[in-house]
Structures are given as structure tokens and as C-alpha cells.
Amino acid sequence: MNSSHSDLQIAGDILEVQHLLQPAREHPATVAEFAGLARSIAADRSQWAHLVQYDAVSRWYHRLRTVPQALGSARAGEAPIGYEVWLLSWVPGQGSGAHDHGASSGILTVLDGELTEHTERGVRSLAAGSQRVFAPGYAHDVVNDSLEPAVSLHVYYPGLTDMPMHPAQSPPATQDAVPA
Numbered sequence: 001m002n003s004s005h006s007d008l009q010i011a012g013d014i015l016e017v018q019h020l021l022q023p024a025r026e027h028p029a030t031v032a033e034f035a036g037l038a039r040s041i042a043a044d045r046s047q048w049a050h051l052v053q054y055d056a057v058s059r060w061y062h063r064l065r066t067v068p069q070a071l072g073s074a075r076a077g078e079a080p081i082g083y084e085v086w087l088l089s090w091v092p093g094q095g096s097g098a099h100d101h102g103a104s105s106g107i108l109t110v111l112d113g114e115l116t117e118h119t120e121r122g123v124r125s126l127a128a129g130s131q132r133v134f135a136p137g138y139a140h141d142v143v144n145d146s147l148e149p150a151v152s153l154h155v156y157y158p159g160l161t162d163m164p165m166h167p168a169q170s171p172p173a174t175q176d177a178v179p180a
């Protein structure tokens, strides 16, 4: 017998057993669903390509979506958790500076071009289609080291309220705080 064969069979009409079907969720609620949201936006260029601008003087960014109250809080009495989706562009040489994301988790998805992520663990090249999922407190410095502009999509949950720069490695303090 084929080892991948499943013994599960559904007799009759699956639509007759509504309790077996998960209702479609309006908003993502798990890491996998947030990553899926980012991939679905990435795959649909009509949602973002016409919005992208490149600015050689200061970092360009655009908030694509903000949902203040998407999920119930894990703890009674706490406010529901929302999420934000940001679109960022990077001309060659532009970088974020070393930073973390406060209490937010995040998903970075490269839409166009190539970015380089520096962390204390090393250097990682992120080509278009790459995704990085990170937990609260994760620190990195993202740079466009290539010769072509790059575009990235950033999902933060909860929405980004604080993005502490890490002064030891970051550029001068005149740099604007830009989500990254």
C-alpha cells in the first residue's frame, strides 16, 4: 500500500457537516496566517506596485493597512490586538539602522529587488519572495546592498508603536524613524 494513502474517507456530502468546516476568518490570527496575508499581498502587485515611490534623500514608506482591533486579547481586560501592513522602498545604499520592534512581532517579505539583513547571528541575503518572521525584541539592520532598488512589505502585530534604535550600531540620530 502507498504509505501516503489516507484512510480518511468522507461519506456523503461534506457540506452537510458544517461543524467540520472552519469559517473563513476576516483577519489573520496565527503566525502562519499573517505570513499568508503577506504572501497574498506580495502575489497581487495591483495592491501595491502603483504606490511605490523611491526617495534617495529619506526613506520612503506607506501604511497599506491598519486594523486596530483584529484579534481578541490573550488576557481578560486587555485591549484587542491589531496589526499593520507597511510598504517600504529602498534605493541602493539605504538601510534601516539596527533596531528592534518593541512589543510587536513582524513579518518582512521582499517584494522586489534584494535586501541584506544583519543580525548578531550573521548576514542573510533576502531575495524577492523571501520572508522573515520575527518575535518581539528581535533586532536587525536591513540594508539594500545591491545596485537596484528594492521594495518590501512589513506586517506588524500588534501595530508598531515603538521601534527602538540600537545606538551602538546605528547611523547618526538625525535619521528619521521609519518602520523596518
Ligand SMILES: [Fe+2]
Pocket (backbone or CB within 6 Å): 096, 099, 100, 101, 140, 142, 179, 180
Ligand atoms: Fe525591522
